[in-house]
Amino acid sequence: MKTILRVLGLLRPYRREVTFALVCILVGNTFALAVPRLLGATIDAVVARGNMGLVLALAGAIVVVSLLRGLFLFGQGYYTEAAAQGAAYRLRNQLYDHLQRLSFTYHDRQQTGELMSRATSDIENVRMFLKFGLERSVQLLFLLPLTCVLLLTLDAKLALLSFAFLPVILGRSFYASRQLRRLWDRVNADTGALTTILQENLVGVRVVRAFGREDFESRKFAAQARNVSLDTLEANKLHSFNMPFMNLMILLAIGLVLWLGGQEVIAGRMTPGALAQFIFYLLMLTGPVRVVGFIATLYSRAASSGGRIFEVLDAPSPVRDAPQA
Template sequence: MTTTNNVPPPVSLRQANAGTLLWRAYKYLRPYRRYALAAYLLMLIINLFALITPQLVRWIVDNGIREQDMSLLSWSIAGLLGLTVIRSILTFWEHRWVEMASQNVAYDLRNAIHDKLAELSFSYHDRTETGQLLSRAVQDVERIRFLTGRATLRLVEGTVLLLGTAVFLLMMNPRLALLTLATIPLLAHRAFQFGRHFRPLSAAIQQQLAVLTTRLEQNLRGARIVKAFAQEDAEIKRFDSDNDDWFTLSAKSAQLQAFNVPAIDFIANLATVVIIWYGGYLVIAGQLTLGELVAFTTYLGQLVGPVRRLGMIVPALAMAAASAERIFEILDASVEVTDAADAIPLPPAQGLVQFEDVSFAYFGRHWVLKHIHFTAQAGQIIALLGATGSGKSTITNLLPRFYDATNGRITIDGHDIKHVTINSLRDQIGIVLQETTLFADTIRANIAFGRPGASDTDIIAAAQAAQAHDFIMNMAEGYDTYVGERGVTLSGGQRQRVAIAR
């Protein structure tokens, strides 16, 4: 057994670069690579059509319009329309398949986070706010979904279109092509500078959104307490303060993006003006046809589009990297209470419980229990008395190994609980906590929670033993009564009885 209550928190992933984080996120695409590959294959075909289109336009201008051949012009336009229809159909399937891949990635990530949170020890949940976890399971997963879907598709599409356009331009007129391509380093530099500044800001926004989610979750969960103590105004002020912080960070993000897009557009438009001026000169000098100039400007438009999208995708990549960091911090968190390598199933327990020189400190800092010794015989009722915070609840939390004792050992019928499997241990322990938790389901489902396959006879017998059967039968729906979130439709005593039956 290798557990301790002084386990340091998981190593932060902030030292990892964005590429490492994104590559790890992309690995979730592997089971759905057939969808992704189909989408990327269609993207290549669509890009091929996009690269051919300016050449068709050049041919139409030089051979149809200049030669005043109406028949050729009509057939050429019909061909362009046909290409447009085919591109539209292919684009539909491209979008569908890339969404199927990315939605499955999000599905797997949400399941992985949920399963990991269920596996993690109580100590992890003690030091992590619920709102933080909710934010990571929802907003952060959605950003990874966008990353593995359309963001990456558009990034690859832009790169392919950029390279293909460069080849066609160089084939048509090397001098004009080099003048056109000279703007690409400027555009790329602007895009990557933006991404470098945007990632830490994006991480701060997501962190503050988690704080805001936590505040909202606490206020909703404690709505009755807030109203009972007339603290609505105070809670509104606290929420407004958190919301203001989130708004300030979001405004900075919007300002950064607002500067980035016009900067890219300015460089692109400046290139267009230069190309038209110099290209017009070449046409007048007889070194370039009018159709070639039209094709050049069309290619330039196709060149600007991918770079402009790059300016929009870079922040999406930065946000996805920040989200990946937050998600993997959960998935990489260590489980502090686990089965020992030599753990065996606990035999049917008789009920002899012994604490032998047990000491315990939460997170290895504050000692709650020191050198505790006691024996509880099978069938014996033990009452633990002590001041608030003296460790009564801690003792009950150590027995099912919600936490592991820092020192000493605990045995059941002579078996050290650290050397039996956790499931076999907890299967033989029934717990009714001070803070009773019922799920938003029927009374029947809540009683059968620990034994999903329990028969109605078993459920009723448990309710009768807990003296809950009578009040349950007095309800309109009986055992099928829906108890609401946290069992709010039941009284405190009724919730306790249902918990005892469970």
């Protein structure tokens, strides 16, 4: 958790972009919450009253709300990317500058390919978390409670039945997050070792050829590349199981709502528009819940990569300014 908080601290110089992004996320998702209510009212206007004038007015309102939502979605994407790119730019330069100031002893102990991996793929993992992880996390924290309240106001019984699936989904996500952290640590270490082999081979290619060691070096590279492939495959296998599992839980919840809600409509205790509205809100609820697995993956990769980057940045440098220099 300390590593993630330190990663989030990279956004401090970009408070303006982060603020604009948060405003766009909150306002855009507020417009998104208005669409199901308008759709439900439109269905009831057609089925119950046949009022085409009201239908046209509601359809126009849906178009306007959707356009406004699209505008704020653009702002959301732009400002989150601007903040994430800025943070990655500063971190990359900070890491490079610190490497210039570290002692020869430090560089003798470290493998060049490993340092290259931290300056490239690890920083990209951090950027992905700052862009998508932060964006999706805010959406989750905003939409989840509001959508739950809206579902409860529409039909408390159906809402509580739907919520029964949430602990299973969230529990699976947290379990996967712990497993993915371990796997991505291995992938990052393997990638660093692979980069080291490549770098050392390219630098010493004349020596390799002079001693006829091409086949040996090729086998060594292939063995390490296989480790990267197998560990990445294992991590993605876990992630790939997570998504279908969550989708299954979501579809079971929707099927249960359609069955019980349909009976309520037939009995006259619920309007078709209210049932449609409930299903739309349930789908909106499942959106944030579905990306919990994606957020968990980004979180795990950022925690692993951030730790590797900060390990270098925290290494003491013998090159320091004199007092009052």
